Amino acid sequence: MNAPVKPSDVAGATRREVVVAATLASGALLVGCSPGDLLSVGAKSEFGAFGPFIRIDPNGVVTVVSKHIEFGQGNHAGLAAIVAEELDADWSKVRVEQAPAIAKVYANTGMGVQGTGGSSAISNSWDQLRKAGASAKAMFVEAAANKWNAPAGEITVKDSVVSHAGSSKSATFAELLPDAAKVTPPTTPTLKDPKTFTLIGTDRVRRKDSQAKSDGTARFTQDVQLPNMLVAMVAHPPRFGAKVASFDAAEAKKVPGVVEVYEIPSGVAVVAETTWAAKQGRDALSVKWNEDAAEKRSSDAILASYKDLASGKTPATDKLKWQAFESKGDISKATGEAFEATYDFPYLAHATMEPMNCVAQVSMGKAKLTFGSQIPTLDQLNTAKVVAMLPGAVEIETLFAGGSFGRRATFQSDYVVECVEIAKKVGKDRPVKLVWTREDDMAAGYFRPLVHHTVKVTLDKDGYPASWRHRIVTQSIMKGSPMGVPELDETAVEGAKGSPYLKATPIVDGQLIQPEVRVPVLWWRSVGATHTAFAMEHTIDQLAKKAGKDPVEYRRALYTKAGANRHLAVLNLAAEKAGWPNTSADGWTRGVAVHESFGSVVAQIAEVKLEGGVPKLGKVVTAIDCGTAISPDQIAAQMEGGTCYGLSGALFGQVTLKDGTVEQTNFDTYRVLRNTEAPTVETHIVPSGNAPSGVGEPGTPVIAPAVANAIFAMTGKPTSSLPFVKA
Amino acid sequence: MAMTLDVNGKPLSVKAAPDTPLLWVLRDELKLTGTKYGCGVAQCGACTVLIDGQPTRSCVTPIEGLAAAKISTIESLGGAHPVQAAWVKHDVPQCGYCQSGQIMSAVALLNQTPKPSDADIDGAMDGNICRCGTYQRVRAAIKDAAGLAPPVPVLPVAPAKV
Numbered sequence: 001m002n003a004p005v006k007p008s009d010v011a012g013a014t015r016r017e018v019v020v021a022a023t024l025a026s027g028a029l030l031v032g033c034s035p036g037d038l039l040s041v042g043a044k045s046e047f048g049a050f051g052p053f054i055r056i057d058p059n060g061v062v063t064v065v066s067k068h069i070e071f072g073q074g075n076h077a078g079l080a081a082i083v084a085e086e087l088d089a090d091w092s093k094v095r096v097e098q099a100p101a102i103a104k105v106y107a108n109t110g111m112g113v114q115g116t117g118g119s120s121a122i123s124n125s126w127d128q129l130r131k132a133g134a135s136a137k138a139m140f141v142e143a144a145a146n147k148w149n150a151p152a153g154e155i156t157v158k159d160s161v162v163s164h165a166g167s168s169k170s171a172t173f174a175e176l177l178p179d180a181a182k183v184t185p186p187t188t189p190t191l192k193d194p195k196t197f198t199l200i201g202t203d204r205v206r207r208k209d210s211q212a213k214s215d216g217t218a219r220f221t222q223d224v225q226l227p228n229m230l231v232a233m234v235a236h237p238p239r240f241g242a243k244v245a246s247f248d249a250a251e252a253k254k255v256p257g258v259v260e261v262y263e264i265p266s267g268v269a270v271v272a273e274t275t276w277a278a279k280q281g282r283d284a285l286s287v288k289w290n291e292d293a294a295e296k297r298s299s300d301a302i303l304a305s306y307k308d309l310a311s312g313k314t315p316a317t318d319k320l321k322w323q324a325f326e327s328k329g330d331i332s333k334a335t336g337e338a339f340e341a342t343y344d345f346p347y348l349a350h351a352t353m354e355p356m357n358c359v360a361q362v363s364m365g366k367a368k369l370t371f372g373s374q375i376p377t378l379d380q381l382n383t384a385k386v387v388a389m390l391p392g393a394v395e396i397e398t399l400f401a402g403g404s405f406g407r408r409a410t411f412q413s414d415y416v417v418e419c420v421e422i423a424k425k426v427g428k429d430r431p432v433k434l435v436w437t438r439e440d441d442m443a444a445g446y447f448r449p450l451v452h453h454t455v456k457v458t459l460d461k462d463g464y465p466a467s468w469r470h471r472i473v474t475q476s477i478m479k480g481s482p483m484g485v486p487e488l489d490e491t492a493v494e495g496a497k498g499s500p501y502l503k504a505t506p507i508v509d510g511q512l513i514q515p516e517v518r519v520p521v522l523w524w525r526s527v528g529a530t531h532t533a534f535a536m537e538h539t540i541d542q543l544a545k546k547a548g549k550d551p552v553e554y555r556r557a558l559y560t561k562a563g564a565n566r567h568l569a570v571l572n573l574a575a576e577k578a579g580w581p582n583t584s585a586d587g588w589t590r591g592v593a594v595h596e597s598f599g600s601v602v603a604q605i606a607e608v609k610l611e612g613g614v615p616k617l618g619k620v621v622t623a624i625d626c627g628t629a630i631s632p633d634q635i636a637a638q639m640e641g642g643t644c645y646g647l648s649g650a651l652f653g654q655v656t657l658k659d660g661t662v663e664q665t666n667f668d669t670y671r672v673l674r675n676t677e678a679p680t681v682e683t684h685i686v687p688s689g690n691a692p693s694g695v696g697e698p699g700t701p702v703i704a705p706a707v708a709n710a711i712f713a714m715t716g717k718p719t720s721s722l723p724f725v726k727a
Numbered sequence: 728m729a730m731t732l733d734v735n736g737k738p739l740s741v742k743a744a745p746d747t748p749l750l751w752v753l754r755d756e757l758k759l760t761g762t763k764y765g766c767g768v769a770q771c772g773a774c775t776v777l778i779d780g781q782p783t784r785s786c787v788t789p790i791e792g793l794a795a796a797k798i799s800t801i802e803s804l805g806g807a808h809p810v811q812a813a814w815v816k817h818d819v820p821q822c823g824y825c826q827s828g829q830i831m832s833a834v835a836l837l838n839q840t841p842k843p844s845d846a847d848i849d850g851a852m853d854g855n856i857c858r859c860g861t862y863q864r865v866r867a868a869i870k871d872a873a874g875l876a877p878p879v880p881v882l883p884v885a886p887a888k889v
Contacts, residue, residue: 072821216761216801402824468863644860667770678862
């Protein structure tokens with residue numbers, strides 16, 4: 001897999017570049033170097049007068065170039081609004097275009113590589129795009145000042161029109177464009193005082209893609225049609241870690257439209273003239289699998305092994321160690337009766353509406369990918385390894401993706417590499433579209449890992465935590481990271497680690513252990529918070545009950561103790577809007593939960609009732625502090641969507657393995673939230689002058705504990721495992 | 728063996744085998760890619776088209792029975808259909824992948840029931856999965872297109888200036 005790149009494979013590259021590429025391909029990546037520059041070796045990059053993020057056409061239309069993929073988050077609207085605000089552009093004449101893959105220009109400033117994730121699209125672009133917009137505006141102002149012989153300080157810009165009141169002169173961006181393009185951009189453009197924002201924070205910041213996504217013209221990977229294109233489907237092994245032993249393609253090749261059958265590292269690929277032919281051909285394959293290295297355990301057995309680790313029945317070893325993630329005081333000094341709880345969380349599939357897919361073209365010295373690339377730099381790197389090219393020379397055209405929720409961001413670029421392997425076999429620059437069926441997608445793994453928590457808390461005389469012992473057992477998502485595996489896998493503990501409840505507790509002993517399991521696991525919208533928020537928030541309600549206190553009051557006291565002012569503010573706003581503690585309309589019981597993730601804090605108060613034992617949701621009052629709110633409407637949309645995503649997983653989501661084989665195959669067995677089951681989410685935003693923080697994920701982890709807390713208030717029964725509705 | 732399908736009011740000759748699902752004929756052969764593949768087993772509704780006005784999952788509908796049928800896809804609506812306008816007004820789409828199917832189900836509902844009740848909307852829309860969770864706006868947009876007041880304000884209250 002990590003075959004060295006030989007100089008002869010790489011046309012036109014210098015020896016140094018080849019050494020760089022070979023180093024990258026070896027997997028020893030990104031530590032102590034400038035990855036954006038290194039990974040851009042071989043990339044072509046030329047930009048216009050206004051730099052890589054802004055293009056202005058002769059007709060005055062402003063194009064904002066987004067380095068981030070849009071797969072639902074609404075980030076394209078927010079990114080464009082940041083530029084439009086500083087540029088004072090006419091919002092109706094601003095459009096968004098997807099950036100090409102050039103890490104040195106378009107790197108996520110928080111990641112070092114080009115990529116979208118961690119709810120960081122807006123936050124990492126905030127300074128960058130404000131400066132880009134302000135710089136472009138300064139160029140128009142200077143051009144006008146020169147042309148009208150007026151002081152630059154007297155020139156104003158509004159809605160793409162540049163004016164000088166003193167001389168009553170004005171000109172549009174379009175009219176001034178030739179002159180503005182010749183102005184040298186300022187080195188340190190002056191940014192607006194946020195108090196003077198006229199677009200950011202208003203309900204005018206709406207999506208730019210709603211029309212295309214309502215008339216069928218929005219282009220997804222699945223929609224790519226290129227001349228001479230082949231469609232590929234792959235037979236994958238039924239168990240993780242299995243390989244092809246042998247196969248018989250005779251029946252597959254009889255299917256009209258099937259062109260060829262290839263063995264590739266991940267299975268057996270059928271390429272055909274149409275999607276249906278590829279599917280029929282793939283289904284006609286006969287494949288024998290070598291399962292010597294395959295994971296053959298059931299998920300029940302894996303969970304049981306986790307519980308044995310947590311209880312101490314299975315001792316840690318030199319290779320499998322407990323790691324402290326929060327530690328203070330001496331837990332052996334904890335006294336008094338302890339509250340104990342355990343929580344189990346199943347594997348979850350992302351189940352994006354658009355199953356994974358990719359289009360690749362490979363020829364000697366050239367590779368092009370056309371698809372919804374979430375981490376273009378890694379997709380370039382992983383492609384480069386297959387086709388022996390410089391990563392920067394792998395061209396990527398990023399399209400809309402039909403959801404990701406983390407799935408399109410794997411370290412291995414699993415489905416991308418699969419497509420490139422096939423396109424390499426086909427060769428001659430012929431486009432190959434790899435299509436996964438829903439069943440392929442669901443069985444392919446990269447699940448939210450299975451997780452087990454145990455919590456043991458003693459209370460002080462006032463009923464607040466005196467000691468908190470916490471154990472988390474889960475597989476590591478970070479294993480295999482090209483960025484190097486960190487000492488502590490923060491993705492497994494975030495949200496427990498750093499919790500204000502632990503800050504308010506004198507004695508804390510939080511530890512993590514991460515067994516090796518051969519099931520591919522991955523971030524799933526809100527990552528560690530998908531389970532830590534539940535463990536912390538559901539525990540808190542149970543402690544409040546033990547202490548005889550109202551759950552909102554109990555949290556307020558702990559936030560005050562911990563100095564968690566933002567938590568307190570969202571809780572207070574949600575409580576005020578929901579009218580807590582007054583009771584809801586008949587039949588509803590309310591549950592509260594609060595959680596911080598990706599720099600934002602969300603509080604929810606959810607109305608719940610049980611219908612035949614199944615939780616039914618009413619209104620969910622939501623308060624968020626996400627720093628400066630750029631698009632209140634899209635923040636609300638993400639609270640609505642994030643809540644549905646979290647609720648879907650909490651109510652129904654569960655992937656199980658039977659002797660290593662994934663039991664769920666499609667939406668009939670992997671149940672997801674439907675329209676009638678969706679709550680009405682009401683969003684309130686805490687006013688803030690801070691820089692923007694995450695919005696795409698923070699709305700997801702709060703609803704599950706809010707529902708569990710409502711059920712607990714209703715029935716007195718805590719929830720010790722998800723999903724609520726067992727299959 | 729060629730066969731003619733009436734798609735969006737036009738007779739179109741197709742070469743696909745009779746057992747081919749309409750979805751793949753629309754997408755691969757007729758290049759009408761607005762209709763999406765989501766599950767292949769009539770579970771998600773992303774492939775919804777209208778056949779003689781009835782919302783139909785094209786992923787499980789072989790073309791062989793469709794010689795006399797009138798097939799309408801998202802492309803037939805033209806982009807400014809009242810349901811599409813309501814979708815844009817409410818910024819319903821997020822990733823957008825399921826929305827052609829959502830809209831076709833909503834169009835069929837409103838064609839048959841111009842003033843739908845919540846129960847009518849439940850019945851018409853529960854077969855269309857949206858993983859982004861746009862359900863609340865789907866419901867609001869349908870009510871808006873039907874001239875019924877949305878149950879909650881369309882827009883959230885913008886935060887006060889700091």
